[in-house]
Amino acid sequence: MNCFYNWREHVGVQKEKFYKTTLWQGEHLMLGMNCLEPGQQQQAHAHDGADKFYFVLEGSGRFTVGNEVCEVEAGGIIIAPARIEHGVVNTGLERLSLLVGITPGIK
Amino acid sequence: MNCFYNWREHVGVQKEKFYKTTLWQGEHLMLGMNCLEPGQQQQAHAHDGADKFYFVLEGSGRFTVGNEVCEVEAGGIIIAPARIEHGVVNTGLERLSLLVGITPGIK
Numbered sequence: 520m521n522c523f524y525n526w527r528e529h530v531g532v533q534k535e536k537f538y539k540t541t542l543w544q545g546e547h548l549m550l551g552m553n554c555l556e557p558g559q560q561q562q563a564h565a566h567d568g569a570d571k572f573y574f575v576l577e578g579s580g581r582f583t584v585g586n587e588v589c590e591v592e593a594g595g596i597i598i599a600p601a602r603i604e605h606g607v608v609n610t611g612l613e614r615l616s617l618l619v620g621i622t623p624g625i626k
Numbered sequence: 627m628n629c630f631y632n633w634r635e636h637v638g639v640q641k642e643k644f645y646k647t648t649l650w651q652g653e654h655l656m657l658g659m660n661c662l663e664p665g666q667q668q669q670a671h672a673h674d675g676a677d678k679f680y681f682v683l684e685g686s687g688r689f690t691v692g693n694e695v696c697e698v699e700a701g702g703i704i705i706a707p708a709r710i711e712h713g714v715v716n717t718g719l720e721r722l723s724l725l726v727g728i729t730p731g732i733k
Contacts, residue, residue, distance in 0.1 A: 522691040522710075524703040543705050547654075547729040548677040550705065570655040574681060574725060576701075584629040594683075596631040596725070598650050598657065603629075618681060618703070622654040622729035 526576050530554055530616055537561060549624025553617040555580065555609040563606035571599040571621045573607070578615035582607045633683050637661055637723055644668060656731025660724045662687065662716040670713035678706040678728045680714070685722035689714045 524542050529552050531538040538554040553561065553573075563583060573582070579592040584605045591597060599605035609615040631649050636659050638645040645661040660668065660680075670690060680689070686699040691712045698704060706712035716722040 522694055522705045522707075523689070523696045523698065524705075525701050526703060527701060542703065543679075545677040545705070545707050547675075547708065548679065548727070550679055550703070568654075570652040570729075572650075572655065572657055572727070582630070587629055589630045591630065594632050594634055596633060596649065596657070598629045598631075598652070600629075600652050601654065620655070620679070620727055620729070622677075622727070 526552060526616065526618060530614070532556060532614075544624050547623045549621045551619050551621075552576075553619050555607065555615040555617075557609050557612055557614075559615075560608035561606050563604045565602055565604045566599070566621060568601060569621050569623055570601050571605070571619065573597040573599075574618040576616040576618055578609065578613045579611040580607045580615045581610045633659060633723065633725060637721070639663060639721075651731050654730045656728045658726050658728075659683075660726050662714065662722040662724075664716050664719055664721075666722075667715035668713050670711045672709055672711045673706070673728065675708055676728050676730055677708050678712070678726065680704040680706075681725040683723040683725055685716065685720045686718040687714045687722045688717045
């Protein structure tokens with residue numbers, strides 16, 4: 520089992536829809552990455568039985584969690600508790616790369 | 627409830643033992659930070675019913691997960707699955723700051 524990763528080796532691009540990849544899936548955690556090109560977005564959605572976080576690796580975007588909206592740059596952490604609607608749009612000029620954790624992971 | 631954080635606002639130093647702080651505790655996730663000064667370490671330990679990850683925010687260190695040992699720098703991700711022993715020592719010359727997630731969080 521590989522326990523060591525570097526996010527820069529897992530960046531990807533997808534034109535039709537933002538890019539998603541899974542780094543690791545365990546009993547209690549799914550850790551992955553989302554990469555959004557400028558203008559791409561993740562529509563608001565909620566996870567019924569799972570907490571989620573995003574960590575902004577590069578770029579910037581406008582995140583919505585419930586009624587809160589915040590522009591977040593690299594180094595920012597966004598929490599989406601279970602059942603709370605959340606989404607993001609890349610409002611910047613660069614790729615927006617996110618480390619994403621969903622707990623427990625969606626199987 | 628605050629859903630937006632920046633890790634740079636939560637760095638801390640503790641001389642006797644490495645610094646720990648909790649950013650967020652939900653039903654399924656505890657997200658926090660560990661900051662180790664050069665030479666400081668987290669002894670090998672395991673979480674019985676929880677997966678854990680570290681994300682290296684700054685600095686570098688030698689991470690052990692089970693029988694694997696790896697020197698990891700900023701941008702590295704380390705996974706410690708439930709029941710697998712893991713630990714870290716700051717082998718660098720700078721502070722080692724880690725984003726840490728434990729799922730489900732330890733209450």
